[in-house]
Amino acid sequence: MSAEPIVVDLLLIGAGPVGLYGAYYAGFRGLCVGVLDSLPQVGGQISALYPQKDIYDIAGLPRIKGQDLVDNLVAQAAPFAPRYILGSEAEILRRDGDELVVTTADGTSVRSGAVVITAGVGSASPRPLPCGEEFLGRGLHYFVPDLSTFDGKDVVVVGGGDSAVDWALAAVARARSVTLVHRRQQFRAHEHSVARLHESVCDLVLDAEVGKLFADDAEQISAVEVCRKGVDTPKRVDAQVVVAALGFKLNLGPIASWGLTLSKRAIVVDPAMCTNIPGVFAAGDITTHAGKVKLIAVGFGEVATAVNNAAVTINPDLGLSPGHSSDAPPPGSDQFAVSTAATI
Amino acid sequence: MAFVIGEPCVDVKDKTCIEECPVDCIYEGERMLYIHPDECIDCAACEPVCPMDAIKPAQKVTDDWQPFQQAARQVFEEIGTPGGSFNVDDALTDPEFVQEFEK
Numbered sequence: 487m488s489a490e491p492i493v494v495d496l497l498l499i500g501a502g503p504v505g506l507y508g509a510y511y512a513g514f515r516g517l518c519v520g521v522l523d524s525l526p527q528v529g530g531q532i533s534a535l536y537p538q539k540d541i542y543d544i545a546g547l548p549r550i551k552g553q554d555l556v557d558n559l560v561a562q563a564a565p566f567a568p569r570y571i572l573g574s575e576a577e578i579l580r581r582d583g584d585e586l587v588v589t590t591a592d593g594t595s596v597r598s599g600a601v602v603i604t605a606g607v608g609s610a611s612p613r614p615l616p617c618g619e620e621f622l623g624r625g626l627h628y629f630v631p632d633l634s635t636f637d638g639k640d641v642v643v644v645g646g647g648d649s650a651v652d653w654a655l656a657a658v659a660r661a662r663s664v665t666l667v668h669r670r671q672q673f674r675a676h677e678h679s680v681a682r683l684h685e686s687v688c689d690l691v692l693d694a695e696v697g698k699l700f701a702d703d704a705e706q707i708s709a710v711e712v713c714r715k716g717v718d719t720p721k722r723v724d725a726q727v728v729v730a731a732l733g734f735k736l737n738l739g740p741i742a743s744w745g746l747t748l749s750k751r752a753i754v755v756d757p758a759m760c761t762n763i764p765g766v767f768a769a770g771d772i773t774t775h776a777g778k779v780k781l782i783a784v785g786f787g788e789v790a791t792a793v794n795n796a797a798v799t800i801n802p803d804l805g806l807s808p809g810h811s812s813d814a815p816p817p818g819s820d821q822f823a824v825s826t827a828a829t830i
Numbered sequence: 831m832a833f834v835i836g837e838p839c840v841d842v843k844d845k846t847c848i849e850e851c852p853v854d855c856i857y858e859g860e861r862m863l864y865i866h867p868d869e870c871i872d873c874a875a876c877e878p879v880c881p882m883d884a885i886k887p888a889q890k891v892t893d894d895w896q897p898f899q900q901a902a903r904q905v906f907e908e909i910g911t912p913g914g915s916f917n918v919d920d921a922l923t924d925p926e927f928v929q930e931f932e933k
Contacts, residue, residue, distance in 0.1 A: 531871065531873070534852075535852060535873050535875065536873065607853055607871050608853075610852075647850075669849070670846065674850065674879060732849070733849065733850070733852065734852055735852070735853070735854050735914060735916065736852050736853045736854075736871075737853075737854075737913060737914060738913060742913075750868050750910075750911045751868075751869070751911050751913055771871070780871075780872075
């Protein structure tokens with residue numbers, strides 16, 4: 487929670503590939519830039535959904551792994567020291583005189599001259615455990631940033647993907663007992679991790695779902711009731727820590743309530759990438775306009791348009807065009823690896 | 831462009847795809863599941879997990895899949911873009927093609 491507002495010239499909401507490229511351009515225009523994301527990491531859909539996948543349609547890069555593209559974008563913006571504000575979902579957007587103020591769910595406030603919304607498909611929230619949401623903070627977790635949470639406890643992990651398997655494996659080394667509960671027989675995780683799971687002391691309860699959570703006198707989780715397919719009597723498992731790793735839901739979230747003109751849950755923009763709210767621009771998958779195609783390549787073009795137009799909004803003395811980047815190589819760019827066809 | 835669920839889903843509705851979809855764009859109908867053509871983000875997470883091999887990308891839709899692609903547009907005509915099957919309580923009404931489909 488931050489009491490002092492963060493003040494920047496331009497704020498990008500969404501730190502996926504398009505937001506990151508926007509940060510580079512804002513820096514190149516001499517603007518002080520902030521980049522906000524609801525996730526604790528940058529990289530947007532790429533890093534969250536397909537970091538290891540090869541991408542073939544990025545201009546100038548015949549083939550590049552998702553996460554490598556993200557890392558390159560971070561490096562490209564780095565000389566301009568963007569301020570990354572991660573793990574905070576933007577909740578409110580309002581105008582205060584010359585400035586726009588964005589407030590996040592955890593109370594952080596960012597003031598800027600202009601905002602570019604590069605939020606892709608929205609913010610990610612963990613898929614809830616159907617029977618147990620009220621136990622969040624009382625033994626139920628979606629993430630376990632501090633692994634000592636597992637120490638000496640009876641742990642139940644729910645889910646069948648990479649996250650669930652990874653949490654179970656992390657817990658095995660430290661917990662008193664670990665049980666993994668999954669709806670199917672088959673896992674959706676890397677074969678190698680699943681093999682390690684089978685070899686570990688983790689108790690696997692498959693074709694099963696968590697039906698109920700029980701609390702002790704202090705209202706903390708004390709046990710979990712598991713219902714197995716084809717078995718009448720539910721199984722009761724002692725647990726003080728339950729990790730629900732059921733995947734994410736991506737949702738437009740609070741952005742849908744900011745008074746932006748939307749069409750089919752996308753933000754309508756004009757050729758300058760401006761929304762119906764003065765000073766608020768948008769770029770990337772979250773936008774819609776005549777002929778819109780949702781590609782990273784298109785998003786890159788849109789965010790360059792948005793940032794350069796936003797620059798004029800922030801400082802009318804600035805020209806719309808940034809000039810040639812080769813006339814002003816960023817500080818430290820002589821250290822950048824030179825890309826040649828031979829290195830691809 | 832979106833992905834399209836076809837014939838192998840009809841009267842099966844395994845729903846593993848629904849668990850996998852990060853944007854919750856797979857909705858339940860009466861006889862089959864439907865991927866929302868405007869909400870799908872083409873992440874392809876659903877395609878490999880379907881035990882019936884019922885999911886194809888729109889670019890690879892064959893003649894036999896084509897009517898299912900149309901059905902996936904029709905089924906959302908009334909409700910538009912709800913932004914996730916979590917926001918829809920009841921099963922969607924199958925378009926006529928799916929209602930009358932004989933496996």
